[in-house]
Amino acid sequence: MALDRASRVDYSGLGCQCRLNKGGILFRRTRYQQGSLRLEERKRGAAVWVYRWWENDITGKPIRRKVQLGCLERYPNESAACAAADALRLTINNQSKRKNLQKTTVNILWEHYCREELPLKEISTQDAYLVYAENWVLPRWGKLLLEEIKTIEVERWLRAAQIADGTKAKIKCIMSAVFSHAVRWEFCGHNPISSGIPVGTGGKRGPSTGVRVSAKRQKSPLVLSPEEVKLGLTQLEFRDQLLVFLDGALGIRQGELGALRWLDCEFENMNFSVQHSYYWRRGGHLKSTKTEASAKLLPMHPSLKQALLEWRSQSLYNRPGDFVFASERLKGSKPLDLASVLKKKIQPAFKRIGITGVGWHTFRHTVGSMLAEMGEHQLMIRDYLRHANLHVTNKYLQATTTSKRLAQGKLVDAILPGGVLSASKSTLVH
Template sequence: MQLGSVIQTGRKHGPDVWQFRWSEKDRSGRRIYRKRVIGTVQQYPNAQAAREVTTALLGHINAGASGCKITVEQICEHFEQRELRSGDSFRSFATVKTYRGYIRKWIKPRWGSRYLDEIKAVDVEAWLRRLPMARSSRANSRSILSILFNHACRYELFDRNPMRFVRQGAKRRSAPAVLTAAEIKALVDHLHIRERTLVLLAAATGLRQSELFGLKWRDVDFHRGELSVVRSIVFGVVGRCKTESSQKPVPMHSLLGEALLTWRKTCRFTGVDDWVFASRSHKGRRPYWGASILRKYIRPVAASLNIQKRIGWHTFRHTYSTLLRSVGAEFKVMQELMRHSTLRTTMDIYTKAVAPAKHAAQAAGLPFSSRWLALQMTA
């Protein structure tokens, strides 16, 4: 296993650059010397910084040599440099941030020094059970490990993916909170205009938090009664929407349109390119921070109204889906309104039957059930 060398070389024009040099053998056994420019001295101030960039490349080179092994840390570096590059539109900013977080916090500390052929499915299962996180997060850890192994197979650095034998469910321990229509009305009646407009918009459209705060006034068509969801904002970074289905227009009820017009009259930033919920402290350059509004204003009001449910921005999306079902909306219509790629997501994850609907369904089937029970007793 070779380590290669990193040297600094000059150029006729521009700053000096760092070169990585290594050797390979061709099919005849003849040694071939190669080199590659890593970057400039402005990008990497010293040899150690330049050396760190070569980790993935070195792993790829050594994997090509017979009998050489590659570690999980090396494949992580290889994956990050090729799949999680800045400016790559293949994955959203939120996805890239999530992958990096799981890799650096959970996967590297536990598996980084292990060779790929040492990773066993039963060991990963035992590790997942010990992790202090929700089942869905454990499932994410397993999925990212699987992605890393698939990446290794794609680049012919490894020949199998043992993660397909790892059992890890993502089922929640408890169902997500869903608000009733009465609870939403109570919230709306007791909130100030900014929070009231946000809650009304979230509960009446099912917009995700990133889409809610990513709205600009040009996206609101008061004449046609539609919202155009064309961007999302995650951790202050503006990017594309989660899926292609997410970008479909969202119908806007006339009452919601009136609420937005009322909010616009109180805003300082009302231009077509201004955020609908522009932050005054940032002079309109950024929208408000959703988590802060939720923590400081909405949850305290909910607690004062004796609403014991844990409320997040996604609670309103779950509520929207469930209320659509309770009024008899067709499944395909619900999928379109929720802007999901598949109907299964709408039904399995977001929609929860409310108590009145359960009682009505049970009452409708009661005569048949009674007759069946009577026949069984007399048989």
């Protein structure tokens, strides 16, 4: 039946023609906003792609918005820029009931994730996500629609990949985080990576119903004995000796060792206040420690205090705000590149005594295992390594071959006190 003209109302403020039903309730067509894209020149630098759209302010007044998607070097043609704009278009039309009409691929979802959620993470985490996504996830799954991603297919792909199990587990975690983002924004109904069951259908949920990959280590981490650490120190100069001595006595992380400043060394209270970590990429960044537990105080042994004071008297950068191991080449503005020191100084020194594969984290594992060998309680080791929970601490504890032989000797003595098993007799020979 044709609608009467009286039931049509022109709401000019809304910018569209609406109509009323019999009860006088307003109906309005939900629109999917595409926005506009154009290449604009700049006074300085390369031309940039600019995306424009409309949105209402708090009073309901429509306002023109725009955002720079990237330069011409990043998006060399309009097709590439349009693909980047698709992610932003999802955000703009999030309240639209027609948003599901827009087919969303993994590439579009990743762009949306990079704009909305990835910037909230630490810079080091952002870089790791970008590497795994660009090298593994997007080349294989980027062009597929979200509903085409199946749990078993992802699992088979990861199992067939010729990479370490730990890398597979990280790829799985990143894909799960991205699809959880899609579920929160209602781009899809379920997360095929962490759970194969759609939301609202009931049934068992959790990791067991999602992609299954092993994160098992291919080999145990290297753990040094006290004698090996002592012998390695004899092969180094004083600065590098102090680096190894600090790491071997405190078990701090590489970034925390680089970020250590003189104001963090509380010589009067005999404590270390480890509050920051240094990230060398992207020009260098001083950031907060990994967890709240990582910011706990560490004791300062008199030998550590004496060595640090001697180094401070020799260093050109000894003010409270200076780095303990500042880079002379960069005039103290940044700490030493510890990765370079490890490669050029530490590893060759230990290689001369027959030990290969030494890294900064080797000393952290060594500290945990040595404390366990000394009979220290797990809770004390957890707090000393500044872990958030014991589950992580247990991964750092390894018994040495000597201690295992001693433990085995006690077991054998308990089973066969003073005796041996005889092949010719079924009784014990004393």
